[in-house]
Amino acid sequence: EVQLLESGGGLVQPGGSLRLSCAASGFMFSSYTMAWVRQAPGKGLEWVSSIVDHGGSTFYADPVKGRFTISRDNSKNTLCLQMNSLRAEDTAVYYCAKPTMPTKSYFDSWGQGTLVTVSS
Amino acid sequence: EIVLTQSPATLSLSPGERATLSCRASQSVSISLAWYQQKPGQAPRLLIYDASSRATGIPDRFSGSGSGTDFALTISSLEPEDFAVYYCQQRYNWPLTFGQGTRLDIK
Numbered sequence: 001e002v003q004l005l006e007s008g009g010g011l012v013q014p015g016g017s018l019r020l021s022c023a024a025s026g027f028m029f030s031s032y033t034m035a036w037v038r039q040a041p042g043k044g045l046e047w048v049s050s051i052v053d054h055g056g057s058t059f060y061a062d063p064v065k066g067r068f069t070i071s072r073d074n075s076k077n078t079l080c081l082q083m084n085s086l087r088a089e090d091t092a093v094y095y096c097a098k099p100t101m102p103t104k105s106y107f108d109s110w111g112q113g114t115l116v117t118v119s120s
Numbered sequence: 121e122i123v124l125t126q127s128p129a130t131l132s133l134s135p136g137e138r139a140t141l142s143c144r145a146s147q148s149v150s151i152s153l154a155w156y157q158q159k160p161g162q163a164p165r166l167l168i169y170d171a172s173s174r175a176t177g178i179p180d181r182f183s184g185s186g187s188g189t190d191f192a193l194t195i196s197s198l199e200p201e202d203f204a205v206y207y208c209q210q211r212y213n214w215p216l217t218f219g220q221g222t223r224l225d226i227k
Contacts, residue, residue: 035216045156045164045207047216059214062121095163100175105211106154108175110163 002026002109004096009114016086016118022079022096022111030054030074031102036081038092039113048094049081050105063089086118122146124208124219132227139195141222143208148188152212155184155193158221159204167206168193200226 008020020036036048049070050059058070069082079096093115097107123146133139143153151171156164166175168184171191181196195202203226208219 044221045158045209045218047209047218050214050216059216061215100166100169104169105216106166106169106175106209107156107164108166113163 002098004098004109004111006094006096006111006114009094009116011117011119012086013120014087014118017082017084018086018116020081020083020094020096020114020116024077024079024096024098027098027109029072029077032098033103033105034072034079035097035099035105035107036070036079037095037097037107037110038090038116039095040089040092043092046092051079053102083116086116088118090116091118092116121215122149122210122213122217124210124217126206126208126219126222128222129220130223130225132225133198134227135198135200137198139193139198139202139224141193141206141224143186143191143193143219145189145191145210149210149212151187152210153184153186153191154209154211155182156207156209157202157204158207164207195224198224 003025005023035050051070067085071080093113095113096111098109100108125144127142155168158164172184205221
């Protein structure tokens, strides 16, 4: 059974940093392009970032480019999102998402989400 | 960036009725489009990928159609558990983008 378990969310002041982690199990993690997707309170889904299987290529949404860094450790089946220079508009539930096929970014497995709140 | 526009924003129907949700892309995405269902407090659930392929375990009352810029999700006969928010998503180009969602309400 596929499991994705996010951690690292919390309350942070504007301009601060947080590091999210996603522990993956139940599938060949090292073969999949993984992603982070967020959802602001009461709003729709927004793709944040993706990283290919070997970690050599990364992709970011414009609102987070230059502030967020996605990474992975295939030896530990872990996906990470380093978030710097956080803004109020980054407040959201952050989901780790696995695609249905290794390189096709349609997401058939999601974590439970971790809430990031950016507020003073 | 490819913008996905979903319509209507809200759809009010009764159980047993047929629902048709629309997603229009700002440029062609071929068939690289998915549909998700999301219920309050839950993560999204993949329903349809590649415009018309049902994901594993999805009932056959859900069907997808379209290509290029115009897509539809059809629920042939609404069950009580189908009332939720539905999103489309394209993977044709980076950045990946989602539509703003259609809320399907019980009438």
